[in-house]
Amino acid sequence: xxxxxxxxxxxxxxxxxxxxxxxxxxxxxxxxxxxxxxxxxxxxxxxxxxxxxxxxxxxxxxxxxxxxxxxxxxxxxxxxxxxxxxxxxxxxxxxxxxxxxxxxxxxxxxxxxxxxx
Amino acid sequence: xxxxxxxxxxxxxxxxxxxxxxxxxxxxxxxxxxxxxxxxxxxxxxxxxxxxxxxxxxxxxxxxxxxxxxxxxxxxxxxxxxxxxxxxxxxxxxxxxxxxxxxxxxxxxxxxxx
Numbered sequence: 001x002x003x004x005x006x007x008x009x010x011x012x013x014x015x016x017x018x019x020x021x022x023x024x025x026x027x028x029x030x031x032x033x034x035x036x037x038x039x040x041x042x043x044x045x046x047x048x049x050x051x052x053x054x055x056x057x058x059x060x061x062x063x064x065x066x067x068x069x070x071x072x073x074x075x076x077x078x079x080x081x082x083x084x085x086x087x088x089x090x091x092x093x094x095x096x097x098x099x100x101x102x103x104x105x106x107x108x109x110x111x112x113x114x115x116x117x
Numbered sequence: 118x119x120x121x122x123x124x125x126x127x128x129x130x131x132x133x134x135x136x137x138x139x140x141x142x143x144x145x146x147x148x149x150x151x152x153x154x155x156x157x158x159x160x161x162x163x164x165x166x167x168x169x170x171x172x173x174x175x176x177x178x179x180x181x182x183x184x185x186x187x188x189x190x191x192x193x194x195x196x197x198x199x200x201x202x203x204x205x206x207x208x209x210x211x212x213x214x215x216x217x218x219x220x221x222x223x224x225x226x227x228x229x230x231x
Contacts (some may be wrong), residue, residue: 033218044121047219
């Protein structure tokens with residue numbers, strides 16, 4: 001079974017600074033997807049960024065980028081120029097397709113990020 | 118495009134009572150998921166539907182939890198009887214098709230069992 005670990009329960013960063021959130025996972029699969037989801041306080045979960053395991057190039061979305069190290073099974077999220085609106089819980093998630101079964105998602109425990117003014 | 122709708126947003130019940138949650142996925146989304154998110158933890162999949170069929174309910178406590186997705190559109194999740202440890206946020210998510218890779222989440226229902 002797949003597991004996802006986020007070793008930083010809480011983090012804080014000053015506005016406009018850069019912060020990196022860590023995620024490691026365990027799988028024997030070769031083809032899978034990795035995601036970072038953001039859950040603001042009392043608001044719904046939204047997708048931040050995704051990475052296909054077969055792609056060597058790290059995904060980027062504006063101020064958000066990942067460092068995907070497949071051999072090390074590591075998938076960290078870097079937030080540049082942090083903004084107050086980035087304050088949220090961040091969840092790392094692993095997904096694989098299962099034939100005739102659909103998608104299998106596993107979420108990590110989350111990292112609570114606070115952006116300080 | 119309307120997002121995933123859930124109701125109610127909040128529910129408080131006493132243990133041993135029953136409760137039901139409703140979810141309406143994004144139009145056209147074939148796959149629907151129910152997650153349980155206990156405070157301070159990541160979402161845990163309870164059940165996954167593909168249209169109106171169940172594809173994974175391995176983590177659903179079937180002695181007290183049930184779910185259905187009649188007509189392959191909206192879905193209900195029921196707990197009967199509720200226990201204290203069922204206090205959590207229940208999230209519904211949907212995706213376009215079996216091979217789609219992104220889930221869209223609803224706002225969740227926060228359940229408190231006293």
